[in-house]
Amino acid sequence: SIVSKNTIRKSKQRCVVLHATNHVLIEGNVAYDNAGHCFALEGGMEHGNVFEYNLGAYTRKVGTTMPQMGVSGKETDDTPATFWITNPFNKWSGNVATGSESYGFWVQLRKASRGPHASEASAKPDETVLELFQDNVAHSVKRAEMKVTGYHPMRHQSFVGFRAYLNENGPLEISNSENLSLVNSILDKPLKKGSYAIELKNVTVVEHRGWNN
Numbered sequence: 001s002i003v004s005k006n007t008i009r010k011s012k013q014r015c016v017v018l019h020a021t022n023h024v025l026i027e028g029n030v031a032y033d034n035a036g037h038c039f040a041l042e043g044g045m046e047h048g049n050v051f052e053y054n055l056g057a058y059t060r061k062v063g064t065t066m067p068q069m070g071v072s073g074k075e076t077d078d079t080p081a082t083f084w085i086t087n088p089f090n091k092w093s094g095n096v097a098t099g100s101e102s103y104g105f106w107v108q109l110r111k112a113s114r115g116p117h118a119s120e121a122s123a124k125p126d127e128t129v130l131e132l133f134q135d136n137v138a139h140s141v142k143r144a145e146m147k148v149t150g151y152h153p154m155r156h157q158s159f160v161g162f163r164a165y166l167n168e169n170g171p172l173e174i175s176n177s178e179n180l181s182l183v184n185s186i187l188d189k190p191l192k193k194g195s196y197a198i199e200l201k202n203v204t205v206v207e208h209r210g211w212n213n
Contacts, residue, residue, distance in 0.1 A: 004028050013062065014040055014077070023048040030055045035062045036077035037084035037106075039095075044086040044125040045113035051092045056082035059100040068114070081106030081147070082138075087113075087125045088157070091132035097141070103173075104138025104145040104164070111150075126150050135161040144173035148198070151177040158183045158201075165206075174198045 001024045008015045008031040015031040015038040018024060026049065031038050038056045041049070059082045065074040082097035085107045097104035109126040130153070138145035145164035151157075158181040164171035165188035172187075174180070174196040181199040190205045 001025070002027070006030075007032070009033055011035065013066075014038060015056070016040070017042050018046050018049055019043050021046055021049070025050045025052075026054060027052045028054065030057075031059075031082075032057045033060065034058075035060045035080070036075075037080050038082045040084040041086045041090065043113050044110055045123075046087050047089040047123075047128075047131075049090045051083065051090070051095055053094040055096045055098075056100070057098050059097070059102075061101050076106075076108065079103070079143070081108075083136075084108065086110070087128060088130040088133075088151070088153070089123070089128045092136055093132060093134045095136045097136075097138040097145070100138075100141040100143075102141070102143045103147045104141050105136065105147070107146075107148040107151055109150045126152050127154055129153055129155070130157040130159070133159045133162075137163045138167075139164065140166045141168070143167070143169050145171045147173040148177050148180065149175050151180065153179050155179065156181060160184055162186075164188065172196055172198065 003026045005028045011034040014036045015034050017040045019042040038059050059080050062077040065078050079102040081103040082100045083105045111126050145167050156179045160183045162185040171189055177197050181201050183201045185203045187205050
């Protein structure tokens with residue numbers, strides 16, 4: 001199945017959402033001025049999907065958060081990500097996230113899938129390998145360009161060719177995670193040594209000093 005070359009504007013709850021759905025190509029779509037997580041994997045059991053060359057711009061916070069599916073508490077659309085990743089075994093390449101009120105990319109992993117199809121899933125999302133994350137860009141967001149929470153892969157995984165700039169806080173926000181690397185990437189703010197649970201390999205920092213400089 002293919003979701004290609006669509007324009008999505010002013011949605012009040014997310015943009016392209018896959019739930020218990022595998023092997024879909026989502027490519028060349030533009031999403032602008034939408035509320036909540038935009039390009040999203042919802043249940044955490046989704047795999048084999050490809051997100052490439054999509055643009056998400058101005059991802060807004062929702063006014064009211066929805067209850068989580070089968071989990072106590074609420075969804076996290078009040079701190080939205082333009083690309084919300086709940087299962088790493090998918091591909092993201094050449095995507096751009098700009099102007100989010102919270103995050104560009106958020107890898108938010110749980111120990112188990114959720115929702116009505118959770119019993120059909122065998123792998124644990126927080127231990128699953130990252131199939132491909134390459135040449136994605138995030139800029140001009142309110143919080144971090146990329147956030148990773150709860151990722152504990154059994155072997156080392158790499159985010160490759162990531163570019164992050166013009167954010168109001170630090171470019172990365174990594175917590176409760178391990179065995180991760182950021183490789184061949186460009187940031188516009190340095191990271192404090194030891195502040196993030198991610199290894200940096202060939203990461204260039206080009207500090208932005210303002211448009212007049």
